[in-house]
Amino acid sequence: MQRLYAWLRARPLLVDTAWAVLLFALSLLEIVADDLPGNRGAVVFSLVVLCGCVALRRAIPVFALFATILVGIVQLIADVPPATMDLAMPVIAYGAAAYGPRWASRLALAGCFAAPIAAAVRWWDLPNTTATHTIVLFLLLTGPFVIAWVLGDSMRTRRAYYAELEDRAARLERERDAQAQVAAAAERARIARELHDVVAHNVSVMVVQADGAAYAIDADPDRARHALGAIASTGREALAEMRRLLGVLRSANEDKPMLPQPGVEQLADLLAQVRGAGLPVELRVEGVPVELPQGVALAVYRIVQEALTNTRKHGGPGTTATVRLHYRDDDIRLEVTDDGRGADAPGDGMGHGLVGMRERVAMFGGDLTAGPCPGGGFLVAATLPVSVAAGPVAV
Structure with missing residues (x-):
């Protein structure tokens, strides 16, 4: 039935023709x-034109309205009394009110009163026709006309309301997409600045080590030269990688010191701060902890920070959280879960925090999933490849 209704709605001319x-x-x-009394030619003319107007009432409502007015005039002149074919007139008044321009709708409303008055006056002097009969005839003819016009005008108003809703939804969607793009651009710029600090700090350390190796060149020249070559090569690769990945320079007015960024080692301080803010959180470490590249360590820290921030904002009272780090051979698996409201949590619809996390993970070729858990709560899970291997460290 639903398919049939949709099929008919897509073919209004066919329905009107039927x-x-x-x-x-x-x-x-x-x-x-x-x-039927009256001029036979006028009767046939009225029948053909009115039925044609019913078929075209949505396609060309203004033409149908004027053609119907012409038919009404012909019927008055040719003495054709109201008949079954005149049922088309309220239908055409509906079409003019629903699909025609505003002036045509007003003209149709005027015709809703003018046509019954003209009919009552025209046939008032027939035999056995009293004033009461004339009034009843006027009311019987006026009622269907006015009801049809009101329904058509209501349809016009509803269509305009739906069109406004669709336009507003489209505008909101465009604004949301634009805001998401701005948020993504801002997050990429922030990540670029942070990674610039990471790389610049490493390069500074390598420069210091290179200077130290230069002083030891007399004691062990071969070893010192080898170290210097490795340090110089690593420094050049780090700078090239920075330029290739970021492509973003600091603003001229930013003059910040090149300090190390937070990483996995600072998670304990972060969790202590979160607990102090009222959110119980537990850290679980699985596997053998290894020293992570500073970019990956920074991403882990920021993802945990953002996920716990979202938990505080949306989890609700009494929520607890768990941070799980799973060190594997080639990557690190990070999961932040809570037992809060999950899918029922109110949100602002922006998702800028998730945008930032996805940008970070995508920069290192990892993957991220975030969403409500089936049993309640929320999960943020990220997998980041570990491209630089190092010895075990304490977490």
Whole structure:
């Protein structure tokens, strides 16, 4: 049934034509059976034009309205009394109110009162027709006209309301996409600055080590030269990688010292700060902890920081969280879970925090999933490849 309704809605001309054919058949039967009085040519003209207007009432509502007015004038002049075919007039008034311009709708409303008045006056002097009969005739003719016009005008208002809602939804979607793009650009710029600090700090350390190796060149020249070559090569690769990945320079007004960024070692301080803010959180470490590249360590720290911030904002009272780090051979698996409201949590619809986390993970070729858990709560899980291997460290 739903498919049939959708199919008919997509073909309004076919539906209107079907109603026009039905009206034509009923009216023709009345003409043949009752020998409708009046000029025969005017009767046939009225029947054909009115049925045609019913078929075209949505396609060309203004033309249908004027053609119907013409038919009404012809019927008054040719003495064709109201008949079954005149049921088309309220239908066409509905079409003018629903699909025509505003001035055509007002003209149709005027016709809703003018047509019954003209009919009552025209046939008031018929035999056995009293004033009461005339008033009743006027009311019977006016009622369907006015009801049809009101329904058509309501349809117009509803369509305009739906169009406004669709336009507003489209505008909101465009604004949301634009805000997401701005947020992504801002997050990329922030990541670029942070990674610049990481690389610059490492390069500074390598420069210091290179200077130290230069002083030891007399004691062990071969070993010192080898160390210097390795340090210089690593420094050049780090700078090239920075330029290739970031492509973003610091603003001229930013003059910050090149300090080490937080990493896995600072998670304990972060969790202590979160607990002090009222969110119980537990850290679990699985596998053998290894020293991570500073970019990866920074990403782990920021993802945990953002996930716990979202938990404090949206988890609700009494929420607890768990941070799990799983060190594996080639990557590190990070999971931040809570037992808060999950899918029922209110949100601002922006998702800038998730945008930032996805940008960080994508920069290192990892993957991230975030969403409500089936049993309640929220999960943020990220897998980051570990490209630099080092010895075990304490976490």
